[in-house]
Amino acid sequence: MGGTELHPFDPLTVSEIEATINIVKKAHGELFYNVVSLHEPRKAEMTKWLEDPVNVPKPARIADVVVIAPGGKVYDGLVDLQHGKITKWELLKGLQPIITMEELIAVEHICRKDPKVIEQCEISGVPKDEMHKVYCDPWTIGYDERHGNEVRLQQALMYYRPNPDDCQYAFPLDFCPIYDADKQAIIDIDIPKVRRPLRKVDPINYHPAAIEKAGGYRTDIKPINITQPEGVSFKMSGRQIEWQNWKFHIGFNYREGIVLNDISYNDKGTARPVFYRLSLAEMVVPYGNPEHPHQRKHAFDLGEYGAGYMTNSLSLGCDCKGSIHYLDADFPARDGSIRTIKNAVCIHEEDAGILFKHTDFRDESSIVTRARKLVIQQVFTAANYEYAIQWIFHQDGTIQPEIKLTGILNTYVMNEGEDTNGWGTQVYPGVNAHNHQHLFCLRVDPNIDGPNNTVFMADALPSDAAVGSPENPYGNAFYAKRTKFSKTGESATDYNADTSRTWEMCNTNKLHPYSGKAASYKLISREVARLLPKEGSLVWKRAGFARHAVHVTKYSDDQLWPAGRHVPQTSGEPSAGLPEWMGDGSESIDNTDVVLWHTFGVTHIPAPEDFPVMPVEPITLLLKPRNFFTNNPVMDVPPSFASTPSQVAANNNGVLDAADKVSKLAFRNGESCCAVNGTNGVNGH
Amino acid sequence: MGGTELHPFDPLTVSEIEATINIVKKAHGELFYNVVSLHEPRKAEMTKWLEDPVNVPKPARIADVVVIAPGGKVYDGLVDLQHGKITKWELLKGLQPIITMEELIAVEHICRKDPKVIEQCEISGVPKDEMHKVYCDPWTIGYDERHGNEVRLQQALMYYRPNPDDCQYAFPLDFCPIYDADKQAIIDIDIPKVRRPLRKVDPINYHPAAIEKAGGYRTDIKPINITQPEGVSFKMSGRQIEWQNWKFHIGFNYREGIVLNDISYNDKGTARPVFYRLSLAEMVVPYGNPEHPHQRKHAFDLGEYGAGYMTNSLSLGCDCKGSIHYLDADFPARDGSIRTIKNAVCIHEEDAGILFKHTDFRDESSIVTRARKLVIQQVFTAANYEYAIQWIFHQDGTIQPEIKLTGILNTYVMNEGEDTNGWGTQVYPGVNAHNHQHLFCLRVDPNIDGPNNTVFMADALPSDAAVGSPENPYGNAFYAKRTKFSKTGESATDYNADTSRTWEMCNTNKLHPYSGKAASYKLISREVARLLPKEGSLVWKRAGFARHAVHVTKYSDDQLWPAGRHVPQTSGEPSAGLPEWMGDGSESIDNTDVVLWHTFGVTHIPAPEDFPVMPVEPITLLLKPRNFFTNNPVMDVPPSFASTPSQVAANNNGVLDAADKVSKLAFRNGESCCAVNGTNGVNGH
Ligand SMILES: [Co+2]
Ligand SMILES: [Co+2]
CATH class of the missing domain: 3.10.450.40 (Nuclear Transport Factor 2; Chain: A,)
Incomplete structure (x- = not known):
């Protein structure tokens, strides 16, 4: 099975999928294969191995199998690939697996x-x-x-x-x-x-x-070439990547697509764990037209179809530019053969503008350092819509999940002169694009300097003290109020723009030497549309995870997908997944292994500009280290230019000028109508 | 004065500044020159000229002058440069002009x-x-x-x-x-x-x-080269730019820095006006420590120091990459000589990822089109902080003002073991960085298909009808509630994240042929921290504009700067600028020439990561056309790849493959440890 050189987080290989199917076939005959995917190693076992991969045995390779047998019978199974045997085979009642x-x-x-x-x-x-x-x-x-x-x-x-x-x-x-x-x-x-x-x-x-x-294409767009003559700045070891102090494993499954595991940041020689696992774990796209049967339009694209299964094969110079590394994805076809998606994931770097800059106004001594980002991307097609999922890593320890929406609106016919009643927009004659939401659920398994973390909510608030009081004489006092989530029930919270609310995943056992505050990653997310289908509605029942922007649960193996493991045709009674795991809200989530679930997204009231194909609309959020690093962690990124007061005083002797020599002036003297004074572009800093 | 070829929106030239100073000197002797800047043409006159520049006389060049005479006497003046005479000379009492x-x-x-x-x-x-x-x-x-x-x-x-x-x-x-x-x-x-x-x-x-x-710089960042071998895709005519259907004038003044005027989008041959004037018009940075005299730390960086005066001289390959065009800025020095900032503004294009993409899941026929953006940028240094102001233009008619915060925290000393009381963070031993906000005021003078516009507020809301009622049987109904601002008083509104609130600048005289909705530009802004200094506080009084996210006023010449014309040492009693212009709230702003003032920004609770220099923190918002274009306006941007079902059926005969040939695989076969299957990166679409 070639498992020896595999990382335990690696997706099942073609030979592993084939071996699984052979074992199942032998035992159960002809079946339709909906899922043959890595059954992820149990965290307790995996953590031990990650801590000491030389001496601790590698977790076993286990396949997670879902099949449909003749007569529509659905089975969940597990196959132990080391021992070549089925360890679980369970008939499901009233559950439908993902659609292929x-x-x-x-x-x-x-x-x-x-x-x-x-x-x-x-x-x-x-x-x-x-x-x-x-x-x-x-x-x-x-x-x-x-x-x-x-x-x-x-x-x-x-x-x-x-x-x-x-x-x-x-x-x-x-x-x-x-x-x-x-x-x-x-x-x-x-x-x-x-x-x-x-x-x-x-x-x-x-x-x-x-x-x-209709008149042809624009002819006035000149090429922008992006080249990396010395190659890329990242290294791959299998599916593990190292880049700018980051190290993590890039997994991929049928359901969530990209899964990032064991994410650490090398802080001056110490690999500090940050997240155990990050993924987009579910989404729901409810449509707002109340007329039957449009209430059934509320796709759970991950749980019902799979971001992995629907993923596009990407290509150079189209989906990204520069020097790109691709990873393929292998899945079972329904009949047990293999379906491979070439270039399912692309990995590349981009220049990211200014990283930091400061000029001393006294003498114009200055520093300018440019930033770089690493992008791990997949694009999937959900019938009419496309979603480009980007996991963006910044040099300063920030992780930025970004989703770009494009593709085509879901549409319905309307009669001439018909009133949309505000539930949609006529985007083309006779074409009604219904109001809808794109709500995504990010699963964040923090590992901030270790598994025992605590989540706080932070709200920026004015001082309680009245203007003119001794505590607040001029009325300008404000602070960040922090609320600890001790139990799961306290964590079900919504975004509050009035207080610029953020959530902090903290290691309260690790206080910053200067600030005294706990090492943390802060969730900064502003595009947090609330679920608009009402409480008690069909969507509200089925998409329990979307009722709040944040929920926190105690870690449990297999609690991966917040609308449940098998989503199609769930009634929402009871609501599967996250609402079950939240339980009665009494479980302690203080200083323990926790998972944060974040639902974010947009409400989309269509306009004709979105049709017949929609220009990209990005949605973004940040996971940002705060009180985690001793100080700014990117001061060692080489600057493009740096001068100090003493160098300026010495006629710029010793100034560091590493500005790229490839950038050019747009117009040479005389070439531009407006080159009044021969600006040469290199004298300023 | 060389005014013949000048555009009326052009900043004063060196010779115009010198001429102005000569005229003033002759009349009033030795003075300190705080301001000699373009007195912008009156809109009524300017609009006539813009409509018919051949026959209508060009508006006169007038200099706006602020001087300080011996004894600290402050004068506001106007100098008519055509006639070489002072047309206004006014002694100010109790007002202090901008600090140089x-x-x-x-x-x-x-x-x-x-x-x-x-x-x-x-x-x-x-x-x-x-x-x-x-x-x-x-x-x-x-x-x-x-x-x-x-x-x-x-x-x-x-x-x-x-x-x-x-x-x-x-x-x-x-x-x-x-x-x-x-x-x-x-x-x-x-x-x-x-x-x-x-x-x-x-x-x-x-x-x-x-x-x-401390160990040296990172050595593992390989260069990313950005080249434009055929030159840039924009044209300059003086300070007017044309790019991808956009046309506008790039002004610059001591106060706001970049000012964009007369912005239009060429919609299939018709230049449709969009904005008459756009600028960052004011900002305030209140600090939250109540101890005297920190209440005085609340810089109005534009009104008190000037984003133009503080602007950096930019340089190739440092502040931006690729092919760059620069504009200089000329200002008077205090003594009446000339101070020139070379490269005060940079103009360049960037690749902007996927513009749109769609794949038909049936046959994998697909289209991928890449986006381009145009960036007009300045960077200014406000003592410790730097602000990079980017005006980003997208091909689809969207304008994206983006501000990148970097530079250094304002700091105050703290004793060993001292409690910050939550008003600040110890970012380094003995260094207390106080909580603060960065609040910016964007002045938007819309001209959506003409000057008569109306502003609406849009809130996404569930239907009022109960779940199970005939109007909402499944409870999924939702819509955008639109509230018209008929009078100024109704327009003072805050952000509401619960309803994903946006504001729409509409031309209600121009209804979309399909949607029936008014042609509009939508303000989409999510980073809208509220002013935390309390009502009645010093900052609240002085920064009246910051009390709400949006205010709308009827257009009036010279109502440019929402904290007032002369900001230093204003008491806020009464509150100058926007609160005055809002008046008693009864003025009609329905279907007339209006100005929208948008205050946005962040609350900054410092952390050690921000010190001693802060990695860039971006703040962004969108002005987005909705119901403005007949349909998607960027379908004529040449795709990188396009195939149709009939082409796929004909073995890809006729498929358009224009993917750039400059992009490469990161690792050649064998070079990468993980090139398992010789992925060649060009077979997918
Ligand atoms: Co949509
Ligand atoms: Co700040």
Whole structure:
């Protein structure tokens, strides 16, 4: 199984996936493979190995398996790859595992041949002989109380393409077939009371032929070349990366996509642990149109489809520029063969502007140091939408998860003159893009100088003392009020912009020698839309994690995904995942191994600018060291320029000028209409 | 005066400044010149000229002059440069004009010779023969009720440097001399009740000698070269720039630094006005320590010192990379000579990642288009702090003002074992960095398809209808509630994170053909710390603009700076600037020429990581077109890769592959330990 040189956090290799499937096949015959993925090592065992990899035995390689057997029977299993045996095999009742790309792809073909779908297409204005022009985006049904969760179901969002290259989202159809994945048949069709036939408007496309027809491309964008003639500044050892004092392991799974483990920062020779595990663990995209069956549009893209399964194969000079390193991803296909996504993850550096700068106004002695960042990226396609997930590492110890939204709006047909009632926007004639939210849940397993951490909430507040009182004579006093989360119940908190609220993951056993404050990483997150579906609503019940910006739980192996392990068709009664783990709120989370769950995101009220393809909208947040380093940890990054008062006094003798010689003036003298005075660009600092 | 080829928004040229000073000198003799700057053309006249520059006479060049005459008398004047005459000359009472760099520089020298300062230094532990090691950062006094505003005063924040190259902020002194700028003498010293002698700790420095001594610089950062072999994609005509459908004028003044005027976006051949004027118009940095005299630390860096006057001379390959165009700035020196800041503004492009991307999951046909941004930047040094102000233009019509904070914390001495009481943080032994806020006021003069605009507030809210009601059966309904600001009083509003509040500047006369919504630019700003000094406090009174995130006023010429025209030593009784202009709140701002004032920023609770020099902390916001363009306005940006379903079906025949050929794999096969499968990086899309 070639496991000897594997890191315990490495994803299962092709041969490990194949071995697993052979073992399962031998025991249970023909099955559909929904998941064959690394069963992550138990933390207690793993921590021991990480502390002493030479002497402690490496944790065993175990495969986490989910299959669907004939008749729609779902099994959860574990396969011990060292011993070649199945250690767990459990039949699940009322639970549906993640939907695979192949299950999705099948629906469209079946829709096109279904007589009732053909009938509805005709009613909508699509003639029978144009069924090859009918497309569907198959989504899990979410939850529909009429259908429950014993039968594996999808809903088909229907579209029409006048031509194969037309953007279908300009041509939505008004009915919604329900697909039974076991029977591979349409079992029902939701037909709205108010019918909205196909609107035969002009297509709106972004492909080259359409742009050429509309006047062609802009011709005034000159190339920007980014080159790294001496190579990259990071080193890879398998999937472990070292860069600018950072060291961590880059995992990848079907569900979360990128998983970062065992993140440490080398602080002057000491590798200080920072996070045990970081991932985007779940998301939900609720749509705000109350008309049936739009309430079923609230995709849990990770739990229902998988950020790994939906990930794009990336390419040089398109998805990123410069010198790029790629990692592939291997998954089982449904039939037990192997599906490989080449270049599933890209790793590259970017110049990041000024890192720090200061000029002494007395003599203009100055220092300018430029910053560098490291980006670990994947892009996944969730039917109409794309999400680019970037894990950005900064030299100063800051980690910045950033999500870029692009792709295409989910759309629904509207009649001429119809009122959207404020639940959506007509982005193109006859095209209603419904209001929606993109809410993401970040799972943060802090390891700030060790596993025993405590989370505090910090609120910037004015002094309580009145203006003019002895304690606050001029009324300017303010401070950061810190509230400790001693028990899980205290941690369910929301963002408060009035107090610029942040949350601090602290090691209270490690006080800073100067500030006396606990070593910490601060969560700074400002894009924290609240869940807008109301308390008690279907989405509120199913997406328990999204009820608050922050929850903190005590660490427990396998509590990875906050909407639960198997998300499709959960009713939310009871609410799976995080609400279960929060329990009655009485568990102690003080100075122990904790996990912080952070839900953030945006409310998207569509506009025509978002259609037919949406310019990137970024959402970002920071995990920032505070009272962690003795002082500024990046003073040893080589400056581009540095002069001191004594050097300035000595006619700049000894000044360090390491500015890059590749940068140029945009216009040479005479070339620019505005080069009035021959500015040469190199005399200032 | 060489005015013929000047644009009316151009800053005064050297010859215009000289001409102005000659005219004033002739009339009024020797004076100190605090300001000689463009008196901006009146909007009514300017608008007529902009509409028809061929036939309408160009607005006259007028100089705005502020001088200090012997005896500390302050005059505001206007000089008509066409006719060579003074058209206004007004003696000001109880107002102090902006402080110049030269006024600041003078204080330190006088402090060092003042016997009472020398005495206090000795008490603090600095021997008399070390007065050359004593430094001060002179600040305006702000407002001190004991001293009023008839006498021009500064306060000297005192420091010590063991050696000339040492960072003084590690060695604060505890007393504060008061300097009379007219007498050029120390007239008083504020001595705290609790004395805190100089702490003779080891210096902490970021200059190369110190880093070398501490182990040297990192050696593992490989160069990233950014080149533009075909030149830049923007054109300059004087100070007017054209780039990617944008066109605008880049002004610069002593006060605000960069001023952008007459901003339009060419929408398929039609230049559509967007903003008449954009600038950072004021800022305030209140400190939160209630002990006297720290309440006086609340710098209005623009109104009291000037973002133009304090601006840095920038340099290639340091402050930005690639192909850069620079603009200089010319100012009067105090004595009437000319001070030129070379490279005060830099203009450059950057690659900006993915602009949009979509993949059809059925066949993996896809499009990837990369984005470009244009950055107009200045960096200014406000004593200890630096602010890099970036005006970022995106191809899709979005404007992103971004401010990067760096430089050095303002510090105060603390005794061993002293409690900061939560008003500050010990960032180094004996060094107390007080809590503070950086609050900025953006002045936005919208011109959305013309001057008559209306501002709305938009709040994302759940439907009022209960879960299970016929209007909201599943409880998922939500919408954007829009509130119109009809009168100024309604516009004084705060950020609300619960509703993801935004503000929309709309042209209600121009409804979108599809959405039916008004053409608008949306203000999206999430870093909106509230003013923490309490209502009625000194800062609250002086910084009226900072009481709310948004105010809207009816446009009026000369209402440019929201803390008033002359800020030093204002008492805040009454509160100058914006509170005056808001008046009783009854003025109509519906469908007329309006100005939106946006106060945003951060609360900074210092940590040792910020010392002795602070890694950049960015603050950003967006002005984003919504319901303005017919559809996505960037579909004509050439893609890096584009394939359609029919091309995929035809074996990728006709696919557009324009990915840059300069990007490379980080590791060639065999070179990397992890190149398991020869990933070549070019097969994915
Ligand atoms: Co969206
Ligand atoms: Co600060």
